[in-house]
Amino acid sequence: MAKQLPENLKGVHIHFVGIKGTGMAALVEILFHAGAVITGSDVAERFYTDEILEKLGLKALSFSENNITDKIQYVVYSSAYKLDKNPDLIAAVKKNIPCVLYTEALGSYSERAYSCGICGVHGKTSTTGLTGTILKELNLPSQVLAGSVINSFGGTCTYTSPLIAEKERNQGDEASSENAQNFNGKNIFVAETCEYQRHFMSFCPKKIILTSVESDHQDYYPTYEDIRDAFVDYICKLPENGVLIYCADDKGAVETASIAGKKRPDIKMIPYGQNAKGDYRLSFGKVENEKNCFKLELFKNCGELAIAVPGKHEVMDAAAAVALCSELLRDAGIVPLSNYQNISRGLINFTGGKRRSEIVGRFKTKSGNDVVVVDDYGHHPTAVKTTLEGFREFYKGRKIIVDFMSHTYSRTQALLKEFASCFKSADEIILHKIYSSARENPSDFNITGLTLYEEVLKTGIEENRVHYFEEILDAKDKVLELLDAPLTGAYPDGYLFVTMGAGDNWKLGKAILEQ
Template identity: 25%
Template sequence: MQITDYKYIYFLGIGGIGMSALARWFRINGFEVAGYDRTPTLLTDTLHAEGIAVHFEDSVELIPSAFLQNPAKTLVVYTPAIPQNHSEYNYLKENHFTIQKRSQVLGLIAGGMYTIGVAGTHGKTTTSSMTAHILRHSGVNCAAFLGGITQNYGTNMLLNNPVDRLSQVPCVVEADEFDRSFLTLFPDLAIVTSTDADHLDIYGSHDSVLESFSAFVRQIKPAGRLFMRKGLSLADKTTAKVEEYGLHEGAYHARNIRIEDACFVFDIVHPAGLINDIKLRVPGYHNVENAVAASAVGLTLGLSGDHIRAAIETFGGVKRRFEYYLKTEHKVLIDDYAHHPAEVKAFLSSLKALYPDRHITAIFQPHLYSRTRDFAAEFSQSLSLADSVILLDIYPARELPIEGISSDIIFEKITCDKTQCLKSDLINVIKNRPLDVVATIGAGDIDSYIQSIKVILENVTI
């Protein structure tokens, strides 16, 4: 099955951020695209403005006739949110149209291009976004499908310029291990940033997580290359060439790391030489390491050190990854999506390095009952790096409560100054507290309180 087998692409649930990205890619690359969604949104308005037919009534009659008359040439992309009694879905299924999930179709797209897959239990969104930005900023015709909204482009994707030979166009894909969807990819180049235990509600054990990553790297093309973070155990799982990278070790690594004007400045050592004095606007030791990995891809694709330095220095980051909302002489407010103990530790360690003489208050919202259960002690240890912690109740996301599991099991082992409250009480709790550097942390809806926290910080009299 190849993407070139199809002429018509029909989307059931076209209005989602991931689905709309695929729709736009197909449209720009010459396919006929149409779709259904339940309600109009800004995203569906954008698709309509770009020439994509979208309707909002579940009706087979509204599917363009050319699609219905050519089932062999029509690919249907659907989201699992479409109900099983959906009439369009059932008609297309009963009439033997090819129906695929988004992850499967993303694998098809990537399979027709020069694929760069970026995987890892943490770090993959920033690293894939950096990689895509390095290529785009350096004038490379590329595409990208990312897991977050980039600050540089205001979107989770980059569209390539249409060409006759897509196989020569690099496509950067954030390879998500959550539901093993990264196993739809067969990369030419791959980065693996981390293989920590996570998503144990899906995998059951760390060994199962590791086996999934082993399966992913086995799918790298034999003539391809794996850039693996130093210390991971994947080198014997692939026939591709393996090169290690790291913060201080590996064929690609950083040296002379220093902080200047609240920015990380460093050199990158690589097998063919050195890139000096790179200034990273997105702070953090972990982001220095991410930049090393992204630079390894750029160098492999023939970019110069000057190209890479210029690109990294203009990289604006990703929404909810070390994102500043307030940065004055007296008050700082930063938001970060960290929801695994290793991510929280990396974030707070970097924050302490940036502001060594300031008081750091971490407001943390645990994400998932199962993750809280599995990593309570590790969360306590990581959060204790802050000077003060305000711990909220668990954001359940897709889960039902688990008996005996609450944020209490994290709170009891935090060793720094600590307060516990419900999310609904947060603003009242912080109103009369002395605040200096404040960080909101978590993958739930903690970011919905940022503007209210910002108002409090801005109104505090120094």
């Protein structure tokens, strides 16, 4: 079976199995604008990616062998579906149609561009979104694929330079080659690349951003060393004199970069962060008027930069994005300092992504309390802790209520104590049953949502501040009661209600807003 997509995609009919997946929908956007004919299938449940597909005039079909017509030339499929189980895939195999895994298709596309991979246990999506939003302000031929809808991309998962979009419509794969200064005639392609099951090993990067490395995906990486070594192997995919931009404030990223550097001394190592030396040394500034201000050494004589999203971790992601964009400018023979205003504008234009500190609504309670409802995908204890700390600093005048649903039994069991201690920046904590994964059997674990609840109480948080409801919507009345309670002088602005996790407890925030 072929694992490559053709160079010229104009008129090529590609069928996507699992087309509603975020990464799949993003790849659909890019291949659609490259001239491919797209069809796809998925489950009937509506997802936010349905809106992306509808903007392209596409609608997901139900899974069926009848979807696989003789006109289809390639099938791209999500790893959630198996060649011998899904009816579309079974039919495609029978017809000898090349079936390409999503990660292989992404890797195939990355080969034809000057590709930059953004990886790390935390911060991939925000860093990718920030990079794309800055690139929108720069005169570089670029495409960006993120793992979520990015508001500043116009409510899609991808950004494509107008130079590329226009020429792709007219010329197919010869798009804007004359504009790709110093990139060997290729367009810049920036993509979020995932470490799970070593998926990023299909990608072909010239530059890599590494945001963080720590233990995660315990079902596939039982030890920290297992996941660290996967990142090392990915870095070693860089070509001779390739570039690694890594976080100097993350212990795992520093160790990973060091190991990779010993294996590949030709790789150019560029650190960013407070502990970095050089152009991308970071200094945190004030948090005021719902803006995070900061300085980078490269622009020390130009003034501060700022982003309009909460959390020091987002500032770190912004520093990484600025570093990548500045290095791409240098590759194109452009001085980054001359683009300070453009970079600054790109940063402030970034307002987050779907389920990434996303403000989903606000309302007044019966007693007149102002409530902001936020949804966030944070599902690792480090991400939960840093995100809540960011909210505490950003929304100083609001009382914070967090509703958290832990995702995967294996992660919760392996990181139980870390999860229990990650909620200290919240005033009230609501917990639920564990949101399982299709790849694990709950009966294999001696842990439940109640186990986490009991562990949180052991950290010294008052029992009346921690609440447990097995089912998500059973907590609705309690949340409404908490939000309507009188506020002390310490919280003059009202409440911040946060649904957090990779599960479906976002439905609680939606129910609260509807009521």
